[in-house]
Amino acid sequence: MEYIQISIDGILYGSSYSLIALGFSLVFGVMRRINLAYGSSLLLGVAIALWVENELNISIIFFIPIVLFFCSMSNLYVERFCFAPHNTKAGVVVSMISSFAIWMQLDEISSQLLPDRTHSFPSLQISTFEVGGLFFRGDQILNIFIAFFISAILFLAVYKTKYGIVLRAVANSADTAKLMGCNTKLVNSLTFILAGVLGGIAAFLVLSTESQVTPLFGFWCTVKGLVAMMIGGLGSLTGAFWGGLLLGLLEAHFSYHFGPVFREITTFSILLIVLIIRPGGLMGVNIYKDLKSRDERI
Amino acid sequence: MLKIKNIGKNFGGVKAVDDLSFNVDKGEIVGLIGPNGSGKSTTINLICGVFPVDFGNISVNEQNISSLPTHERVASGISRTFQNIRLFKDLSVWQNIWVALQQDSDQSSGWMREWFGNSKLQKEKIKEILVFSGLGDRFDDLAGNLSFGEQRRLELARAIASKPKLILLDEPAAGMNSDEVADLRQRILDLKKLGLTVLLVEHVMELVMNVVDRIVVLNFGKKIAEGSPENIQNNKDVQKAYLGGA
Numbered sequence: 022m023e024y025i026q027i028s029i030d031g032i033l034y035g036s037s038y039s040l041i042a043l044g045f046s047l048v049f050g051v052m053r054r055i056n057l058a059y060g061s062s063l064l065l066g067v068a069i070a071l072w073v074e075n076e077l078n079i080s081i082i083f084f085i086p087i088v089l090f091f092c093s094m095s096n097l098y099v100e101r102f103c104f105a106p107h108n109t110k111a112g113v114v115v116s117m118i119s120s121f122a123i124w125m126q127l128d129e130i131s132s133q134l135l136p137d138r139t140h141s142f143p144s145l146q147i148s149t150f151e152v153g154g155l156f157f158r159g160d161q162i163l164n165i166f167i168a169f170f171i172s173a174i175l176f177l178a179v180y181k182t183k184y185g186i187v188l189r190a191v192a193n194s195a196d197t198a199k200l201m202g203c204n205t206k207l208v209n210s211l212t213f214i215l216a217g218v219l220g221g222i223a224a225f226l227v228l229s230t231e232s233q234v235t236p237l238f239g240f241w242c243t244v245k246g247l248v249a250m251m252i253g254g255l256g257s258l259t260g261a262f263w264g265g266l267l268l269g270l271l272e273a274h275f276s277y278h279f280g281p282v283f284r285e286i287t288t289f290s291i292l293l294i295v296l297i298i299r300p301g302g303l304m305g306v307n308i309y310k311d312l313k314s315r316d317e318r319i
Numbered sequence: 320m321l322k323i324k325n326i327g328k329n330f331g332g333v334k335a336v337d338d339l340s341f342n343v344d345k346g347e348i349v350g351l352i353g354p355n356g357s358g359k360s361t362t363i364n365l366i367c368g369v370f371p372v373d374f375g376n377i378s379v380n381e382q383n384i385s386s387l388p389t390h391e392r393v394a395s396g397i398s399r400t401f402q403n404i405r406l407f408k409d410l411s412v413w414q415n416i417w418v419a420l421q422q423d424s425d426q427s428s429g430w431m432r433e434w435f436g437n438s439k440l441q442k443e444k445i446k447e448i449l450v451f452s453g454l455g456d457r458f459d460d461l462a463g464n465l466s467f468g469e470q471r472r473l474e475l476a477r478a479i480a481s482k483p484k485l486i487l488l489d490e491p492a493a494g495m496n497s498d499e500v501a502d503l504r505q506r507i508l509d510l511k512k513l514g515l516t517v518l519l520v521e522h523v524m525e526l527v528m529n530v531v532d533r534i535v536v537l538n539f540g541k542k543i544a545e546g547s548p549e550n551i552q553n554n555k556d557v558q559k560a561y562l563g564g565a
Binding site: 183186187189190193194196197198199200201202203204205 | 367369393407414417419
């Protein structure tokens with residue numbers, strides 16, 4: 022029985038990892054760039070939204086779209102300043118370092134906006150309930166449904182709409198897509214906005230269950246999302262989705278059996294093992310082959 | 320139609336294209352030939368904007384396109400195929416066409432409709448293009464799973480999908496046997512019938528001599544001859560360039 026309870030907790034956590042990993046994976050898929058500032062841009066979005074909420078005293082219904090808006094705007098900011106200027110083959114290292122610089126910058130701004138170590142976050146007041154000896158927190162159950170629903174919409178958008186097809190074409194080969202008339206710069210910007218919306222939803226879900234936000238939230242998002250994506254598969258959306266759930270499950274079990282200290286140790290041990298055995302992640306592309314084929318000259 | 324005026328491109332110290340000028344008239348098929356490394360592919364890449372020209376002017380229908388970004392050049396009516404096949408391998412055949420399909424200017428649907436709307440109407444258009452290219456039965460297959468010849472045909476179909484006025488073919492016959500070359504020749508003539516203008520870069524002389532109206536010969540990035548296929552075959556400079564005489 023307790024195994025089932027732990028697994029459920031793990032999946033509940035994992036579903037928000039999945040959303041963040043999907044955001045990472047979109048950006049990596051389209052640009053082949055790792056955005057280290059992703060978590061921080063979400064934290065900044067949340068911080069600005071909280072500040073607006075304090076000033077205007079708005080209800081939670083309006084608070085959610087404000088979070089999503091500022092998360093996507095801060096993501097766009099990151100794209101404009103650290104990915105758009107370095108969108109060439111030589112820009113891989115430069116863009117990663119500038120994303121690190123922007124990470125520090127955004128964290129600093131966020132801590133100015135939220136000066137306390139912890140800051141309360143509006144939560145959805147739903148009570149815990151019990152089914153056949155298993156305990157469910159109402160808000161967490163809601164979270165997992167929202168996370169699955171949003172992922173399903175994302176998959177529909179990516180596989181069924183023209184925007185999704187163009188996005189996949191750019192991911193396949195940006196140079197060719199450009200020559201077929203796709204505005205790749207616009208696609209890049211929209212992808213960052215989309216990643217911001219996904220991350221914003223994830224951030225809201227996580228923070229409202231915790232009902233508080235700390236300055237470390239940005240770092241937490243970056244680490245969990247990045248690890249979930251790397252485990253699931255680089256550049257694979259399905260991989261990112263399952264990677265998040267798997268990470269949540271493993272963390273829950275290891276921290277239950279070996280103590281809470283092992284939560285983080287597990288995360289990074291799994292990442293290392295996966296990277297050694299399958300560098301592209303469990304469901305990902307062969308990353309060496311992939312990068313080579315992208316470098317072919319026209 | 321296409322006017323190239325004194326364009327040049329240097330890579331490091333190498334003059335890949337040097338002060339090149341030629342015109343392509345509407346509805347014409349022009350061949351661009353020359354020994355390896357003579358700047359043919361570079362010329363095509365300059366026309367469609369893979370990299371910018373160092374100097375000179377390229378205009379299509381009197382519109383100067385030398386400084387336009389690549390996707391706007393496509394919108395102004397230029398489209399191309401590639402020397403090494405560059406399909407979107409993870410997409411299906413019809414999705415490959417869909418990427419390139421441009422919005423009709425007479426339809427006043429916004430980008431929301433274009434990007435998230437119903438794809439039924441577009442699927443019919445895509446089907447039409449695929450049937451025209453002899454790929455009607457491969458509609459749902461993954462592009463990476465097509466045979467070599469089919470992939471070449473799909474590239475051509477994708478190039479047509481953006482409704483170009485000028486189509487640039489970069490060695491379309493590379494790796495083809497003589498039957499396939501004959502088929503390709505027919506397809507290029509079909510393009511002409513549709514009213515398209517074609518610039519053909521090719522090494523396979525069997526194709527070039529039998530399909531083009533006019534030939535431009537390059538060597539070391541410079542134009543060394545221009546004229547009808549017969550004239551070119553008898554041109555001393557061209558023979559020298561190909562046979563390596565000094």
